[in-house]
Amino acid sequence: MTELAKPESATDALPLGPQSLVWKYFGDNRMYLIGPRPAVLQNMLAELGQGVLDHSVFFADTAARVKRSIPPIMMTVYGSDDDNPGTRVRDFHTNIKGEIAHPDGTVSRYHALDPDTYFWAHATFVEQVLYFADTFVKRLTEAEKEQIYAESKTWYRRYGVSDRPMPQDYAAFQKYWDDMLDRVVVAHPTAKYGVGYVTKGFPRPKGVSPLAWRLIAPVFNPVAAFLTTGGMPPSTRPMLGLPWSDRQERRYQRFAALWRSRPVNWIWDRLPMRLRYNTFAQVGYARS
Template sequence: MTELADPRPQADALPLGRDSLVWKYFGDNRMYLIGPRPAVLQNMLAELGQGVLDHSVFFSDTAARVKRSIPPIMMTVYGEPDSGEGTRVRDFHRDIKGDMTLPDGTGVRYHALDPNTYFWAHATFVEQVLYFADTFVTRLTEREKEQIYAESKTWYRRYGVSDRPMPADYAAFQRYWEHMMDDVLVAHPTAKYGVGYVTKGFPRPKGVSPLAWRLIAPLFDPVAAFLTTGGLPPRARELLDLPWSRRQERAYRVFAAAWRSRPVNWVWDRLPMTVRYNTFAQAGYARG
């Protein structure tokens, strides 16, 4: 279940770097507009959601889990190709394994480094880049989508995990994605917990006083619910039983179109790098 692979670039992929579209979009600070889309979709794969349920601090300290997970993934993309950041991410998952019961009642063993499970986690990040750019920055051409996918193959191989489940091209990736959404994903308790605030309100963050949160929450909660629910595929909303009306859908489309508009992009592109990109992307671009 833990097949390893050579992390070196291969001929069927495109490189990462300052000219790549993955670099251009993955570390863009507007990414917050999509909400927790990749994390929620990851946890809707039963094996992955169970691994989080059994081994992660996600339930006791969600912020700490996010804070610990994001930097090494960002460094896999924006770090030096031979830095070993990807294989370090892989090795964090060596002991994430156990027994579980699938939705159909079948008992199985799971392991985070099972190639199918590990690739699904990566696929949600690839789709995150595609969805974010196409929804909130500019409508992508088919050639740009192909380019992003080809660059993502280099990214995935840096983890040193078997690329056996990785689709050969963007068209095959689309078919894979539709199959996962329609036939594989479930409303795993981990995913349901992760979006519980949509209907129950966001829990008070550590370090924020109860009084301050009582003042902030009435403003924060509706925005968080709007970005989270709107940022999920319709099939995921259906499985997770998240409320979403036609009126909200129209509002979300107007909201996205405003961000994609030429004036907003013109202003954004002229802001300092420290505003537009996270620190990992800034370091990558500074290095060249």
Template structure:
């Protein structure tokens, strides 16, 4: 596979990105994205995230999955995703300008998906070797180039990416208002899904809210918890690690489950079209 070819069944990304166990990571990627000042401001100024949270998340996830699993159409789909962002621009509170298609900003959004996939695999499926992490990073470069955005902000290799990631978490990301709103569900509770009456949701939501807090806060990087002022005790961490270990113990039985349970629709469609991951 060369960098100009789309990802396919020979990639680790195909094997894991559409795995439904990735959903257990929670909103890690979305929150990380919104902690970049320019990206958080773009969502604040232009998105329906605040008024139609579930709709926004659904619209965002589908095109990304379609880019990964698009096969021969990946570049076409990726450019369409890019073009959604052409008019997302404006002014930061300090008077500087932002644009969603700034290469560094666009790459940060992409990098959060890469981080979430690696974290999800290692937490809920299995450890990755360094060579596998390098392979996944090289595949992420191919995936990013499907968008047709300048790759000047993309680190050269896995080692450079690790240095980039460390610097971003330590020096660049902030508790932007958009990220705080997104994680506010941890304390305020999830909003009622569409078509669920508010009165009914008040009755049935407590267990959902408890699980949402556990999954959301547990899946965050410690630096994110620190910046967003999210309490997480040693006992919480022990419970989370037991939960993750329990999921990993299901690995032997996982292949026996129906594919509709194991993979998201975009992945299943790609497997039917181009073959299963090898």
């Protein structure tokens, strides 16, 4: 059921490094503006959502799961071709398997290392880079989108998982993405849990006192709901029960346009590296 592959460079891909667009955007701290888009979309693939439901601490301690997952994924990007944790990330998923019951009453088996399942997880990160940059930094040209996708192929191959499901170029990736949203993704309970705070309010984080949270929550919750719902593809909002109006959409587009504006980008580009990029990106750039 699984197909593993040795990481290797290929002529159809572009390298990662300080000149790459994936490096430029993936570790940018403005990425928080898109909300939990990639994580929620990952869990809308039934097999992946079920794997998280069956095997992860996501429900018991969401923060712990994020803290454990993000660093090795980041360093798969910001590492080098011969020094990155890609295959270790792959091996974390070796025992994530089980059965999934479908609405029609049938039961099938799933495995996290099934290439179609694993590639969908990766695809949400690739689309994250594309969506973030095009929405909150600058309108990407077709050539830039093609470059990001070609670089993402090098990224995926670092995991050592079969690239059989990987589309050949950006146009094919866009078709794959649209087909997944139109025909495959579902409102899996794991995905619905991930956006539940939009209507219920965000739970008090550990380390924040009840009094402080009562003061912060009235401001934090509406902002989190706005970024979360606005950051999801329109077709997924009704599936997940996320309320969104035309007025909110106009506000979101104005908010995004402000971030893309020349003055905001001018200021951002002149901030210290430690403010603009997360720790993993800083390590990568410093090493290079």
